[in-house]
Amino acid sequence: MALTVSTQAYSPEANAQTLPRWTAEKANAWYGQQRWLVGSNFIPIDAINQFEMWQAGTFNPTEIDRELGYAQGLGMNTMRVFLHNKLYEQDPEGFKTRIDTFLGIAAKHGIRPIFVLFDSCWDPNPALGTQHPPIPGTHNSGWVQSPGTDGLMDESQTPKFKAYVEGIVGRFAKDERILAWDVWNEPDNQGGGNYRQLDEPVKIKAVARLLPQVFDWARGQGPVQPLTSGLWHNDDWSPNGHLNAVETIQLAQSDIISFHNYDWPEILEARIRSLQPYGRPLLLTEYMARGNGSTFDSALPMGRKYNVAMINWGFVVGKTQTNMPWDSWQRPYTTTQPTLWFHDIFQPDGTPYRKAETDQIKRMTAEAEAAFKAHKTQGQ
Template sequence: MKFLKTSIWAILICLSFQQCNKKAEEKKEETPAKEEAATTGREIWTKEQAKEWYAKQGWLVGADFLPSTAINQLEMFQEASFDTATIDKELGWAQNIGMNTMRVYLHDLLFQQDSAGFIKRLNVFLDITKKHNIKPVLVLFDSCWDPFPKLGKQRDPKPGVHNSGWVQSPGFEGLKDSTQYPRLERYVKGTVAALANDDRILAWDIWNEPDNPNTSSYGKVELPNKVDYVIPLLTKSFAWARSVNPSQPLTSGVWAGNWETHETLKPVEKVMIDQSDIITFHNYEGPESFEKAIKQLQRYDRPIICTEYMSRGNGSFFKGSLPIAKKYNVGAINWGLVDGKSQTIYPWDSWKKTYTKEPDLWFHDIFRKDGTPYKKDEVELIKNLTAAK
């Protein structure tokens, strides 16, 4: 009897040991899968996820924002020139006319220079936007204007020239030299990860006009075959941002091309559309063109935001585009809030034509530096459409 009891205990211990081993093996098999999921990050949102997010936002209206005291992204966020007083004041003017979003450009060199300080200042900026009930779209990369960005004190504006000091991110060297891509990866992942669950942020715009050749300004010194470098880095950048599981949508806005069908898109545009959680676009033409663009992009059955419009000298006005945007529940972010060092009251052709005084018809922007509107009827229209008190 004693032998039988001992044998039964031995069998039970053995079975228990085998069960533990089995569970350990199962756990071991699960771990790589979980680690892989954590590495790859989240998927592109489904249409349903994107619509659910958009339904919580209300109608989005805002401007591409740079404080009047900054000539570019570097001057806006570098420690020595980070002007919170002006940012606070000018965002107050935006809030007063019913704006609830801004589109704001960041720069890879800011992260390289001082990642902790940059994220700290970005948090201060987001506290200011939250104070004014504004949720910004943050832009990580940009292919427009000067391809040779430099840290430190930025140059003074060239009189009468539109965006005379705006700089690309990454610049010529950063885009051409693949050994710099790990640095760019750290910038994207580090910035997005620091704010991945931050409800002060509306969305991440991965790359502004990635294939812009800047023909009329810096075309002669641009990287040859620029788009061949951009496409793979744009694809990587979406993956880098998605790998840290941001709660906010990712996007990159189509800006120049034939959007009639998916097949008529350029290769870079297919990446921009296919990788985006929400659809964004630019349109600087009249109301007919603006509405046509919306209808073409509706086939993707995702929320739509126009992240650049309103160029008076080109026939794009608030009165033409903004009511159409509201009709289709499309977000509307115009270029420029306050006339300042960016000098975007001057037209694009100021790179070729000399302007010696303020143009009678401002190209972009809404307010003068003292807060008075350039056109009162435009401000009243914006207030009425946004139901601002």
């Protein structure tokens, strides 16, 4: 039986008119219909951030098709893909059309994406239009937050965010090509990088005000896809853990539980076990940082053992430069390369960084697919 998380960190009255959160039984029934979910966080090599991926002048279906072909070749069946509220404000109908184009390409390759609506990481001052070039040797040097500091601190902008969520989720609420909605990436992350960020308590308070509304807006569109928002830090996510206000909302409102872990396998296993008492499907939506002890070799078998969906960070190395480690913000790798690629799987031409890794992914996804088909056959 799923344990109940207190929702006192936000106002239940505000949720009175929305559709209910999925029951644990419904969430587990949905998960039971899925193949073992394996994929990557995806952005094409020619995009430094969400704007370059999706704006009309830089949206590149040809490149997306090529790279999703690599994913299909590995047996991957999902990708986690970031959207942005300002893209909707800029061109709502064009943005929805480009999402539809992306979904057509993904479906051709057997991939059902998880779309991320908001994000608290990196540049807190997102600006549409031409983006700056990558900072040499620096990890994710152009990634932008959504909505950013200005949007978080200005409550008068809330109606724009509501229109964005309702417009995008409403348009695709019944679209079976989409796996799930991740409503906010690492919402209580202070931001990172060398930017001027909000103080952590200020950001947590602002996000705790907005996050329940985002869940409500999305859920109010009646999506056939589940909603989630991923836990990513603090020591104990168990029902008896010390959760902050944002984490409490995440666990109280997510239909399926997603989380991030870039640590050694024994820490990953402890994280999984701490979340199992909630009785809901578990999706690891960010992992794999070789220099940090998180590798395909150790993490994928752990995910298979516990039936956890596995979505690593980084696919083809490109303008995001996430093969560079996090410390490249303090020490850019401009004259020497890191000893190990931090994230990413493929060179730009599709050559694997480590063939042993791609061989393992292919083997494990093929074994999982065979087991899934056998189970379906036995159930008929």
